[in-house]
Amino acid sequence: MRSTRKGTAILLRFLVKRDRVRIPVFVLALVLITCMTAMALSNLYSTSESRQIMAETMVNPAMTAMLGKGYGLDNYTIGAMMAHQMLLFTAIAMTIMNILLVARHTRADEEEGRIELIRSLPTGRLANLYATLTLAGFTNLFIGILTGLGLFSLGIESINLEGSLLYGTAIGVTGFFFATITAIFAQLSENARGTIGFSFTVLGVSYLLRAIGDIGNEAMSMASPLGWILSSEVLVTNKWWPIIITFIVSLLIMITACVLYSRRDLGAGLLPTRPGKRTASASLLSPFGLSLRLQRTGLISWAIGMFLLGASYGSVLGDLDSFFVENDMFQQLLNPENGHSLTEQFLTMIMSILAMISSIPALMSVNKLIAEEKKGRIDHLLSKKVSRNRLLGSAFLLSIITSLIMVSLTAIGLWTAGNMSMENGLDLWNVYSAALVYLPAVWLVIGLVILVIGIFPRASIVGWIYLMYSFIVVYLGNLLEFPKWLSGISPYGHIPELLIEEMRYLPVSILFLLVILFVITGFIGYNKRDIQA
Amino acid sequence: MTILKANNVTKYFGKFTALDGIDMQVNEGEVFGFIGPNGAGKSTTIRILLGILKASEGSVKIFGKDAWKDAVAIHERIAYVPGDVNLWANLTGGEVIDLFTKLRGKVDKGRREKLIERFELDPTKKCRTYSKGNRQKVALVAAFASKADLYILDEPTSGLDPLMERVFQECVLEAKDAGKSVLLSSHILSEVERLCDRVGIIRQGKIIETGSMAELRHLTRTNLIVQTKQPMSGLGQMAGVHDVEEKEGVLSFQVDSEKLDEMIRYISSFGILKLESAPPNLEDLFMRHYEGSRVDTEGGNHNA
Structure with missing residues (x-):
């Protein structure tokens, strides 16, 4: 036993050194966001009436599916709100951090041949896995304690010491549970991609099982580790046993992972790798097909995510007007005008936000061309019978199609869930056209990136900065009373808000012209410049 | 007949002069060796020949066409293997070979299979699992499976084992026998000596020696x-x-x-x-120039 763990302490110190920036940043961000949310909630919902109105908007299947079953809804304290609205997503953030941490230090290092170097030194066979899981364990413990104490220190009436510590423990244990799950997949799969992919699949299935279970079938929730965590009724009745059981199960999984690791050859995976395709399918054999293939998984995930995002906004539309009346901050944010209900106002703001979020995958798609260039893979294509116009054109086209699909899916998601939660329902075409009209704004950002790729490829971050800027001025512009011209620089502010006003062709046409100008300049530049190595 | 002609090709990267008046010529049915130490400008030259970089001065004609302006038309008849073959991790070797041959235009399925066999490549594996040598095999199979008239090979054998290097040399000689031209940049001087009809040596962005093997021997x-x-x-x-x-x-x-x-x-x-x-062998010749340049840069007390 001693021989298998020799060197664990040194390796642990080494891992800490490698993660000395990443982990503290995550810990700090997570604890701060949790505490700031609790503070914001207690300021926004200072009266029990306002909290009960909030509770009412939470009682619908869409909300339950998204956030989990609410506990203490008849006495919706700030604590109950935190547990209901924040616990699940904080726990998911923890799982993501743990999956990436464990995969990074186990299979990814092994795949790159670094573990082989370490194994050739006088270290124990299991030392690396021990060190990684110890690091994950301590990180989770640390976050748990900090979050617990941090929440308690805010001095919010309904957040007592036991509850806040249980809150911290719950997210810490969830994190550790998924760290051990990832450790298992690091033994089964023979590459980091597979390890991460399988672990995220378990996370996704856990979320889905819990979502379906929470709406109707209790047993299904109990098949999901996320369901166990939520059943602890944190800050309401504070049940410790589901968390303790989850922790014990994690330890068993951890032991299994260690046994699997000690039994397999270095570099091998326990799952059989099936051979890939011997020949390419016809759909791959073009620059466009190649881009599509390389981005397929990401684009599908984004598509599902965008639909769900639209749906989650749609699900809160019912009873929204009555909620808004109570909420000063939202009234300020939405700047009410006569003749339109606050729901319409709210939808209008949602439309611009959804359009901006839809821009993210489109931007990622077109930026991929620069990433490929930096990795030296563009040479493979340009040394063939492929013109630069065709290459850039393929990237541009895929990005445009992506934006169309993403914007459409948010609108359809919004409409579908909105219809279920509202009495009167929404008109599909009204919602869809209000979303589609944002496309020229999305395209302007894409066009800007095309321009940058053509003229000054090193500044490819410009697209992201512009999008971030737009988000800040459009989302917070009204609340913080920014001067008008600031939001005038963002394309999203020029789009007519079709739900509350008539179509205006002039700004849309100007955006179109700008897009064309940017794209043409970008293409000309791309044809003239050197491809970077 | 001249297949490739570079005339006074100069390339600046900012203030740095990467290439300084390169002249080069590759004739039909000839294997031209392009040798020089790391950083001398071999890959920069090749990327200019391929129209991936634009020459700051000078001109390159391949098949009588301009390498920059008519790149796409020229590439239909060129097969290129880069020195550092970086492939897409989640595509299989077979898929990449098909992609490359298809993008070049003419596909010869039979040749593809034969080459995969000769290079002992498993085309069903994902590129992420390939070693450097296997990635080079993918690029080599894709290059030799296409019916090109000019092969541009940039240090194509740096990751191959001696057996596979032999297969590679056979492929080059077969291409030569079929009347094709080859531009071979290499570090392996014995390989260049065996394969090449003519050689150009580049140092610090300049061609310092060029000619047939016999001519070079005479100089040395x-x-x-x-x-x-x-x-x-x-x-x-x-x-x-x-x-x-x-x-x-x-x-x-x-x-x-x-x-x-x-x-x-x-x-x-x-x-x-x-x-x-x-x-005299090529290595002596090469070392003579190379060591000369080292002494030059170290202090200039060399007296030749």
Whole structure:
């Protein structure tokens, strides 16, 4: 036993050194966001009436599916709100951090041949896995304690010491549970991609099982580790046993992972790798097909995510007007005008936000061309019978199609869930056209990136900065009373808000012209410049 | 017939002069070796030939067309293998080969299969699992499976084992026999010596030597190993003699080829017991230029 763990302490110190920036940043961000949310909630919902109105908007299947079953809804304290609205997503953030941490230090290092170097030194066979899981364990413990104490220190009436510590423990244990799950997949799969992919699949299935279970079938929730965590009724009745059981199960999984690791050859995976395709399918054999293939998984995930995002906004539309009346901050944010209900106002703001979020995958798609260039893979294509116009054109086209699909899916998601939660329902075409009209704004950002790729490829971050800027001025512009011209620089502010006003062709046409100008300049530049190595 | 002609090609990266007036010519049915130390400008030159970089000055004509303006049309007849083959992790080798041959245009399925067999490549594996040598095999199979007229190969064998290197050399010679032209940039000088008809040596962005192997040999030195009855004196002071070493009365040294005749007369006056001569190889030639450049950059006390 001693021989298998020799060197664990040194390796642990080494891992800490490698993660000395990443982990503290995550810990700090997570604890701060949790505490700031609790503070914001207690300021926004200072009266029990306002909290009960909030509770009412939470009682619908869409909300339950998204956030989990609410506990203490008849006495919706700030604590109950935190547990209901924040616990699940904080726990998911923890799982993501743990999956990436464990995969990074186990299979990814092994795949790159670094573990082989370490194994050739006088270290124990299991030392690396021990060190990684110890690091994950301590990180989770640390976050748990900090979050617990941090929440308690805010001095919010309904957040007592036991509850806040249980809150911290719950997210810490969830994190550790998924760290051990990832450790298992690091033994089964023979590459980091597979390890991460399988672990995220378990996370996704856990979320889905819990979502379906929470709406109707209790047993299904109990098949999901996320369901166990939520059943602890944190800050309401504070049940410790589901968390303790989850922790014990994690330890068993951890032991299994260690046994699997000690039994397999270095570099091998326990799952059989099936051979890939011997020949390419016809759909791959073009620059466009190649881009599509390389981005397929990401684009599908984004598509599902965008639909769900639209749906989650749609699900809160019912009873929204009555909620808004109570909420000063939202009234300020939405700047009410006569003749339109606050729901319409709210939808209008949602439309611009959804359009901006839809821009993210489109931007990622077109930026991929620069990433490929930096990795030296563009040479493979340009040394063939492929013109630069065709290459850039393929990237541009895929990005445009992506934006169309993403914007459409948010609108359809919004409409579908909105219809279920509202009495009167929404008109599909009204919602869809209000979303589609944002496309020229999305395209302007894409066009800007095309321009940058053509003229000054090193500044490819410009697209992201512009999008971030737009988000800040459009989302917070009204609340913080920014001067008008600031939001005038963002394309999203020029789009007519079709739900509350008539179509205006002039700004849309100007955006179109700008897009064309940017794209043409970008293409000309791309044809003239050197491809970077 | 000239397939490729580079004329005074110069490339600046900002203030740095990467290439300084490169002249190069590759003829039909010829294997042209392009050698030089790392960072000398081999890959930059090749990327200009491919129209991936734009020459700051000078011109490149391939098949009589401009390498920058008519890149796409030229590439239909070119097969290129880069030195550092970076592939897409989640595509299989077979998929990449198909992609490359299809993008070039003409596909020869039979040849593809034969080459995969000869290079002993498993095309069903994902590129992420390939070693450097296997990634190079993917690029080589894709290159030789296409019916190109000019092969541009940038250090294509740096990751191959000796057996596979032999297969590669066969492929190059087959291409040559079929009347194709090859531009081979390489570090492996024995390979260049075996395959190439003509050679160009590049150093610090300039072609410092170019010509057929025979011409280059003429320019270089012959290695001599000599033993004489009477001890030979004053050898070190003679013009054209280099690297004199003595071991148990046996002298070994190099003589500039144009001084050979004079040298032999001199030696025979001491009474020859033993005389061995070795032809100059490319490595000697290469090292001569390379070491010269090192001394130059170190302080310039070199006197050639």
